[in-house]
Amino acid sequence: MWALFDFACQGTLLGTAKTFKAEYENPITRAREKDATPGEKALGSRMSENLMAIIKPFLRRTNQKCRKQNERCASRKEEDISEKDSGAVMPTLMRKNDLIIWTYLSSVQEDIYRQFISLDHIKELLMTSRSPLAELNILKKLCDHPRLLSAAAIAKLGLEESTAESQNDDAEMDAAHSIANISDDTLIAESGKLVFLFTLLERLRQEGHRTLVFAHYRKVLDIIERILGNRGFKVLRLDGTITQIAERERRITLFQNDDRYSRLPPDHPGRRSWHHLDCCKPSRDL
DSSP: OHHHHHHHTTTSSSOOHHHHIIIIIHHHHHHTSTTOOHHHHHHHHHHHHHHHHHHGGGOOOOOHHHHHHHHHHHHHHHHHHHHHOTTOOOOOOOOOOOOOOOOOOOHHHHHHHHHHHTSHHHHHHHTSOSOOHHHHHHHHHHHHOGGGSOHHHHHHTTSSOOOSTTOOSOHHHHHHHHTTTSOHHHHHHTOHHHHHHHHHHHHHHHTTOOBBOBBSOHHHHHHHHHHHHHTTOOEEOBOTTOOOHHHHHHHHHHHHHOTTOEEEOBSSTTTSOBEEBSSSOTTOBO
16 A cells, blocks of 8 residues: 555655554554554554545545436536537447356466475475465466476477577566477467467458457567467557557558458557457457
8 A cells, every 4th residue: 555655646645654654554563463452452543543534535436326416417418419519420439248268278278287286395385384376377378388488388398399598587588589490380389368269260250350459468469469460360469569650540541441351469568569350340348
C-alpha cells in the first residue's frame, strides 16, 4: 500500500518506507497477532484509524448510491445529446462471448514441470513460508512455451545442446537464439497452447474470419509470427517496440479496413505485443 500511495502522491503523503513501517505497519500488524497486549491492540486500532483518515480522500469508493447517481447523470447526458443532435447514431457493439478453453501440457512441458518440482530447493520451498513468486513465474512461462526459459535452463533440460553463445544473460536474446534453428512443427509440438491455437487459426482462416490474438510475452509472439508467415497468413504486428503514435494508428487503421488482416495484441497494451492475422472476427479474443 505504501508503494502505491508513494507513487501516486510522489512521496508527499506517507513519508518514507522506513517511517511508514515504524509508525503504521508495525503497530497495526502487531495488534492483529494472537499474543498482542491490550495496549498494543489499542495502539494498532488507533494507528489504523489515523492511517485511514489520511488515505480516505484518495480512495475512490463505489457504492449503490453512487452508481445510481452516475446512472441518472449518464441518462440525462444522453437525453441532452439526443435533443441537440438527433441525427447522431451511436454504433451498436457486437455481443462479446468469452469461451475459456483448458488445454493439456505437451509431453515436453509436462516432463520439464516434473523435473522442476522435483528439485531439492523447490521441495524445501514448499515447506517454508517464503514467497514462491519467482518459481511460479517460471512455471507460468513454461505453461506458455518452454522456449521462454533461459538458454541455460533449455540446455540443462535437453531442449538443445549447450553452447558458449547460449549462456547469454539477456533472456530476450536467449529466446531469439534458441528458436533460430528449430522447425515450426517442433515449436508447435512443444506447447499445448500452440497446438490448439494453430488448429483453431487454420479453421478460422478457412471460414474467412479475421483474428485478434493476445499473448503475454513478446517471445511467444515471435514464434507465432514466424510460423504464421511460413504458413501464408497475412500478419500485422503491433507491440510495445512501436513507439511512434502515427505508426501505431496506421497499423490499427490498416487492420480495421483490410479484411486480409487479423491482429495479435498483448493483454497489457504498451508492454506486450500485438499481431494481426487474416483468419478471425475482430470481436474474437484468444
